Amino acid sequence: MLLSHGGEPLRAADPAGRWTVEQVLALAPDEASRRAGSKLGSAGPWSGAGCDGSGAVWGLCRGSGSKPYQTVVDTTGPAYKCSCPSRKFPCKHALGLLLVWASGESALPAGGVPDWAGEWLTGRRSRGEEKKNGEKAGPAAGGTPATGPADPEAVRRRAERRAERITGGAQELEQRLGDLLRGGLAAAEQSGYGLWEETAARMVDAQAPGLASRVRELGAVPASGPGWPVRLLEECALLHLLDSAWLRIDRLPEPLAATVRTRVGLTAPAEGPSVRDHWLVLAQYDAPDGKLVTRRIWLYGRDSGRMAFLLSFGAAGRSPALALPVGVTIDAEVTPYPGAGRLRAELGRQFGLPSSAGSPPTGGTVATAIGAYGDALHNDPWLDSWPVTLRDVIPVPSGDGWQLVDATGDAALPLTPAALSGPGLWKLVALSGGSPVTVFGACGHRGFDPFAAWSTDADADGAGSGGAEISAAATTSETVPLI
Structure with a gap:
């Protein structure tokens, strides 16, 4: 159901399970697009619509002009093209078309790709094949890079100049922190936000x-x-x-030094080896980052048991290009970035069509989750949270907040204030209904942020209708997004 940008051309295959309506709506860049796309999610506005076994979906949508909008979606990216003038990505027409597709074969039957859609699909997949072959063909294999290699000496000089500027900024920041402590923390409240913003501008x-x-x-x-x-x-x-770690970075072991470089804002390319696995898309959510929008996507490798998260960015007024429906499984390669934990990764080639089935991460107890976060802090002291899966926990109110309690009642983990303010909490409570659930999220010093959940099958292994016995191995495969 989703696949990767730059993937190899897809061969004919049995049609993959269609996305659900919830998965399609999760791709919307904002609430307005979600509402507008929903209005186009029936067969009425569409003509010449269809799909094929390679992941292509197309259709013509009536608009305000004399010509209908030509909309085509490659679900193996996913990638979208529409002749409408919208700058949103995906636009309401792409969302509406996918909603029609999600409603079943009768609404959007299989057929041959029309010329206007096939031209774009062929060009997109050809570029993916060329990229794949270019990666394989080095100088020894007769490959010729598109551009000449950068001058190593020039690269080194630029890196040195930037390191010097960062060092100067870190030293200035140390003076600012020293002044704050000498003057007392009460001065921070009196000086207001302006002084901090000025200091942040200096760091930029x-x-x-x-x-x-x-x-x-x-x-x-x-x-x-x-x-x-x-x-x-x-x-x-x-x-x-x-600050201190940066000023003494030459004395640090390389994994920690890589983490420090990332924390101060230096970027590094993803480096191998790549990991091929069947990755379940656990969560996708956006967060504003100045003038950019940052999208985080969490993946779980079914075979390797490892976690990975993808980052993509959208400029002002545009949503990030990478969008993967929550709850589908892709056969793909990911390449980790350097740094402690090596959670961040880059999505590479995908193989075949995605699947709508996928088992949740194995999960553990609340105590195991807290221990995992503590171990991660050993390698990255600036880590706010760590991805964990809690098995057989029950959301219960506690004072002014909520907490997730082990079904055995041995331990509990409070939800963060941010988790209490969104609709995800009530989705989780409704899914649980007082029974144990499996929950994926981030465990940190502020508490637990739930991102996705799965209900526990109370009827497995002969459990009675009252759910007195819950099988720890039996869960549904449907992922319920909570963010």
């Missing part, structure tokens, strides 16, 4: 966007409610630790 000038982001977070702490001085001191200590 020093080409250290990671430091700038952390400084902006510090500026928001005094307005975060009771107990803010403790939180501010904790965050200042972590920022001081990052």
Whole structure:
């Protein structure tokens, strides 16, 4: 159901299971697009629509003009093309077409690809094949790179100049933190956010966007409610630790040094070896990042048991290009980026068609999740959270919040304030209905953020209708997104 950009051309295959309506709507860049796409999600506005076994979906949609909009979707990316003027990605026509496709074969039957859609599909998949062959063909195999190699000496000089600027920014930030502590934390509340924003701007000038982001977070702490001085001191200590690590980076072991470089804002390419697996898409969510929109997608490798997350970015007014429906499984390669934990990865080639079936991660207890986060902090002290799966937990109210309690009642993990404010909590409570569920999310010092959940099959292994016995191995394969 989803596949990767740059994947090899797909051969004829049995049609993969169609996406669900929820998976299609999860691709919408915003609520307005979701509503507009839903209005086009019936056969009425469409003509000449169809699909084939290679993952292509196409159709003509009536618009306000004399000519219908030509819309085609390659679900092996997914990738979209529409003749409408919208800058949203995917547009409402692509969403509507996918909703028609999701409703079943009778609404969008299989057929031959029309010329206007086939031209785009052929060009897109040919470029993917050329990219794949280019990666395989090095100088020894007769491959010729499209551009000449960069001058190593020039690259080295640019890296040195940037490192010097970051070092200057880190030293200036150390002075700012020292002044704050000498003047007392109460001064942070009196000076307001302006001084922090000025300091963050200085970090941007020093080409250290990671430091700038952390400084902006510090500026928001005094307005975060009771107990803010403790939180501010904790965050200042972590920022001081990052500054100190950068200023002594030559003394650090390479995995930790790679983590420090990433934390201050230096980028590095994904490096092998690539991992091919059947990856279940667990979650996809967007977050504003200045003028950009950052999209995070979490994957779980069924065979390797490892987690990976993908990052993609959209400029102002445009959503990120990479969008994978939650709950589908893809046979694909991912290549990890350097750094402790090596969770971030780059999606590579995909093989065959995706599947709508996929078992959730095995999961563990609350104590196991907390232990996993503690182990991850050993390698990355600036880690806010760590991806974990909790098995057989029940959401229950606790004081002013909610917590996930082990079915045995031995331990509990509070939900973060952010989790309490969204609709995901009520989806989780409704899915549970007082019974144990499996939940994937992020465990950190603020609590647990749920991203996806699966209900437990209470009828397995002879469990009675009252659900007195719950099989730890029996869960449904349908992924319920919570974010």
